[in-house]
Amino acid sequence: MKAVHFGAGNIGRGFIGLLLHNAGYEITFVDVNDSLVAELQAKGQYAVRLANEQGDTYLVDHVTAIDGKNIALVAEAIAEADIVTTAVGVTVLKHIAAAVAKGIELRLARENTALPVIACENALGGSTVLKQLVYEHLPEELKAKAELHVAFPDAAVDRIVPLQQHEDPLLVVVEPFYEWTVERSPLLASLPEIEGIHYVDQLEPYIERKLFTVNTGHCVAAYHGYLRGYETIQEAMKDSEVIAEVKGALQETGAVLIERYSFNEKDHGQYIGQILERFTNPHLLDEVSRIGRSPIRKLSPNDRLVRPALLAYEYGISADHLTTAMAAALHFHNEEDPEAVELQLAIQEIGLIPAVTKYTGIDEQHSLHQEVVRHYRELGLAANSAGKGMSK
Structure with a gap:
């Protein structure tokens, strides 16, 4: 063959x-x-x-x-x-x-x-x-x-x-x-x-389960890890605050998936646990810069952060950790990543609020948009108070 x-x-x-x-x-x-x-x-x-x-x-x-x-x-x-x-x-x-x-x-x-x-x-x-x-x-x-x-x-x-x-x-x-x-x-x-x-x-449930768990969790770890100065996902996942953000986001996406596809809650909880173990594999060194790259794509309306957040809003589920992750993605800056460069320039040139609308597709009157902006400013204050990157 x-x-x-x-x-x-x-x-x-x-x-x-x-x-x-x-x-x-x-x-x-x-x-x-x-x-x-x-x-x-x-x-x-x-x-x-x-x-x-x-x-x-x-x-x-x-x-x-x-x-x-x-x-x-x-x-x-x-x-x-x-x-x-x-x-x-x-x-x-x-x-x-x-x-x-x-x-x-x-x-x-x-x-x-x-x-x-x-x-x-x-x-x-x-x-x-x-x-x-x-x-x-x-x-x-x-x-x-x-x-x-x-x-x-x-x-x-x-x-x-x-x-x-x-x-x-x-x-x-x-x-x-x-x-x-x-x-x-x-x-x-x-x-x-x-x-x-x-x-x-039917493939859609499996695609979204992977997108909203593996991909969402990975980039949440990357963007929060970046803000705290970590170079690898494995380092970031030793930080209790990063772990809390990842777990929180996956609880939110998990609730969306259970509502949307009637997944068994216990089985999905075990799936999340398996994903978290994969992120902490000591035999892998996965760079934060690789997982966090292309933030514009990852902030797009149908991707791993915005789509589950919008679905959570639709189902009446909290999206606090997802909107925090979106805010962290807006802080991601890597001179070797064209999308990261474009994103930072847009925030500087047109302002934060229009930039959030432009890249997420969420109207500035939407409560999720307002939460992203709030978290962005809070994360910026925390990073500034800690100097370059947050304290490890």
Whole structure:
């Protein structure tokens, strides 16, 4: 069996690549990083090490890579593949859509077997987004045929893969925990299910459970950790005040999820506990700057802070910790992060209140908006009184 995977970075190799390999696939990675492509071509294998006490290590072999800029070569690989996956970031999907479309066009001319195309991105409806982009490049007469033979099931993915540097550029260290949840598609019913994937009939509850728990909790830890001068999530999660903010936010999002999807309260409480354990894994070093990056995206109306806060308001649930986290995100400043730079400039140039409205989409008359502004000023006073960053 053959897989084509877009994105040969740490997540692509350490998460999706490992699972596809364990399920029996030979993998062709597609990437625009010339040195990474050359390494994979030369070695044909790489190692994945788990961040646990034993340091369990797995060899992923029968792999190669091709230059993502060579559309003809990428299309040929897709035409011969049994599955296509991505882990490139949702904003990059538009850049791979033409190659995917060309591969589908070649495939439809040769055979009629079903092809799953799964975007394993940290976003709602990633595969649906990719499908729309791909169809913009497909000839009109092929779209109906593609509907019969190519499926784009949405997916939710969860595994912490921190930034890392090793002497071996292909080695990846990942946390032991993972979840890869994929929506069932009638078109793929004839294909065997892939070991390691959890298939569900309705994906939205699992996407929002992950987004509102893992992603929300992670960024709450990052933004409060940043304000207190910590460099890693693991350091921040040793601070009782940071832990209290994270737990408080996850209690709020948990109440939203239970109300919205009728999750079992005890089971969800255990899920939160598992997430908190993952954040404190001593064998991982996850930088606050990485988790906190792209604050504009993370403050957007449908993302991990604003969306659960708005739902909490709708259900009559407190969102005090979520609005505090939103305020902390507005304080996040990193000169190497374009979004952080833009956010700070906007606050300076147009003012705090218009900036909150601009980036969260919440009207200034809304009580949540007012709470964000209040918490922002309180956090600023606390930071100023402690000097550079709050006291550890």
